[in-house]
Amino acid sequence: MDIFSNITKEDLERMIKCMNGRRIKYKKNGIILSSFQNTDIIGIICSGSADLIRIDYNGNKAVIESLKEGNVFESNMFNMDNNELSIIALEQSEVLFLEYKNIINRCGNNCSCHNQFIDNLFKIVISKLNNNYKRIHLLTQKTIREKLLEYFKFLANQENSKRIRLPMNYTALAEYLSVDRSALMRELKYLKEDRVIAVLDNRYILLNTF
Amino acid sequence: MDIFSNITKEDLERMIKCMNGRRIKYKKNGIILSSFQNTDIIGIICSGSADLIRIDYNGNKAVIESLKEGNVFESNMFNMDNNELSIIALEQSEVLFLEYKNIINRCGNNCSCHNQFIDNLFKIVISKLNNNYKRIHLLTQKTIREKLLEYFKFLANQENSKRIRLPMNYTALAEYLSVDRSALMRELKYLKEDRVIAVLDNRYILLNTF
DNA sequence: ACAAACAAGTTGCAATTGCAACACAATACT
DNA sequence: AGTATTGTGTTGCAATTGCAACTTGTTTGT
Numbered sequence: 001m002d003i004f005s006n007i008t009k010e011d012l013e014r015m016i017k018c019m020n021g022r023r024i025k026y027k028k029n030g031i032i033l034s035s036f037q038n039t040d041i042i043g044i045i046c047s048g049s050a051d052l053i054r055i056d057y058n059g060n061k062a063v064i065e066s067l068k069e070g071n072v073f074e075s076n077m078f079n080m081d082n083n084e085l086s087i088i089a090l091e092q093s094e095v096l097f098l099e100y101k102n103i104i105n106r107c108g109n110n111c112s113c114h115n116q117f118i119d120n121l122f123k124i125v126i127s128k129l130n131n132n133y134k135r136i137h138l139l140t141q142k143t144i145r146e147k148l149l150e151y152f153k154f155l156a157n158q159e160n161s162k163r164i165r166l167p168m169n170y171t172a173l174a175e176y177l178s179v180d181r182s183a184l185m186r187e188l189k190y191l192k193e194d195r196v197i198a199v200l201d202n203r204y205i206l207l208n209t210f
Numbered sequence: 211m212d213i214f215s216n217i218t219k220e221d222l223e224r225m226i227k228c229m230n231g232r233r234i235k236y237k238k239n240g241i242i243l244s245s246f247q248n249t250d251i252i253g254i255i256c257s258g259s260a261d262l263i264r265i266d267y268n269g270n271k272a273v274i275e276s277l278k279e280g281n282v283f284e285s286n287m288f289n290m291d292n293n294e295l296s297i298i299a300l301e302q303s304e305v306l307f308l309e310y311k312n313i314i315n316r317c318g319n320n321c322s323c324h325n326q327f328i329d330n331l332f333k334i335v336i337s338k339l340n341n342n343y344k345r346i347h348l349l350t351q352k353t354i355r356e357k358l359l360e361y362f363k364f365l366a367n368q369e370n371s372k373r374i375r376l377p378m379n380y381t382a383l384a385e386y387l388s389v390d391r392s393a394l395m396r397e398l399k400y401l402k403e404d405r406v407i408a409v410l411d412n413r414y415i416l417l418n419t420f
Numbered sequence: 421a422c423a424a425a426c427a428a429g430t431t432g433c434a435a436t437t438g439c440a441a442c443a444c445a446a447t448a449c450t
Numbered sequence: 451a452g453t454a455t456t457g458t459g460t461t462g463c464a465a466t467t468g469c470a471a472c473t474t475g476t477t478t479g480t
Contacts (some may be wrong), residue, residue, distance in 0.1 A: 136274075
């Protein structure tokens with residue numbers, strides 16, 4: 001899902017001007033956005049990567065969203081609660097900022113590319129929403145076994161096959177499911193012993209139930 | 211957050227026509243939308259209430275979102291995965307359907323109310339996203355105690371007071387945090403014993419830490 | 421006003437899980 | 451090529467949690 005899909009290069013350049021676009025470079029650990037600024041903007045990671053993090057009342061940092069090249073963030077979210085949200089560059093990165101009000105209230109030209117842009121943006125946000133619902137579904141499963149099986153079934157459904165490939169390593173999966181890594185490994189072992197799954201080489205898993 | 215805020219009644223009526231609006235009444239348990247239909251629409255609950263539910267591979271129903279009067283749902287989400295999502299009326303309800311394509315590609319009139327509508331819609335979706343991130347933050351806490359305290363701190367921050375009012379009952383809270391209700395009650399008791407919180411009459415709680 | 425339905429509160433016990441502390445394999449770094 | 455870092459896999463043990471089975475309040479409906 002690309003924010004610029006179905007938009008020609010010429011239209012794009014014109015539109016970026018129209019939306020008061022500014023490209024800014026950040027060093028590693030640079031603060032791309034924090035709750036203190038409260039401008040409504042849309043940001044696009046042109047190169048590099050960044051994390052959207054929440055700093056909670058105890059000072060703990062939690063990664064809410066990982067942003068990679070081409071990904072989009074919406075600053076509107078920042079003013080919602082008194083939550084301290086920040087976006088931090090993980091490496092040397094370039095970000096394109098667009099003004100929210102110029103996205104919503106388009107210029108007089110009524111260019112169709114602008115509609116396409118809003119369509120893309122809306123679909124990106126909806127897809128984020130959907131990812132969240134999925135994760136919530138997994139997190140609300142009672143046992144690690146259930147979390148794993150539901151996750152595997154998501155993948156199997158997506159790939160339309162009993163043979164699935166994990167898109168992340170076990171350490172990351174444990175974090176995603178919010179369980180202890182060693183406990184996850186143990187449960188995987190039990191699942192193998194019970195012949196519910198078979199782990200093939202590398203990161204491939206075969207589901208015996210579907 | 212109202213989808214029609216800052217839009218006059220006259221503009222509204224015009225716009226609804228423009229977006230091919232259709233009002234449909236449903237009986238209790240009526241299917242407002244299911245994954246099988248794949249039209250891109252925005253739905254608004256005019257009266258009554260409904261649940262957005264996921265039916266998983268075992269046939270278990272999980273409520274993803276509770277929709278009340280004035281709330282909005284986006285059917286775009288339905289075509290994302292092979293997930294079986296449905297919206298079911300919980301009581302006699304009326305729903306206004308608007309065509310997504312007519313929302314994005316506006317009519318020639320270039321009316322400002324249309325921009326306002328897109329602004330409202332976008333902010334609603336962003337606020338849903340934000341609610342999800344909050345819930346994920348709570349669900350990823352390791353212990354019931356941490357879940358409760360983070361939840362209380364959200365509320366205290368929102369109300370800017372150590373004295374908070376729970377917006378739901380304990381049964382609903384246990385479900386929201388995905389923990390056993392009796393275990394939640396037990397943890398509340400421990401929190402009281404440890405003087406971390408004090409439970410006032412009804413549903414008011416006083417936080418001793420902040 | 422009464423019953424029925426729902427919510428709060430309690431507790432023993434067993435199952436699940438997190439934690440700590442490892443060994444070992446794979447990858448990345450210089 | 452050798453070292454440092456990161457990921458995998460294992461296990462004992464203690465802490466947390468879910469479950470079951472209750473009792474006691476509190477609402478709601480007729």
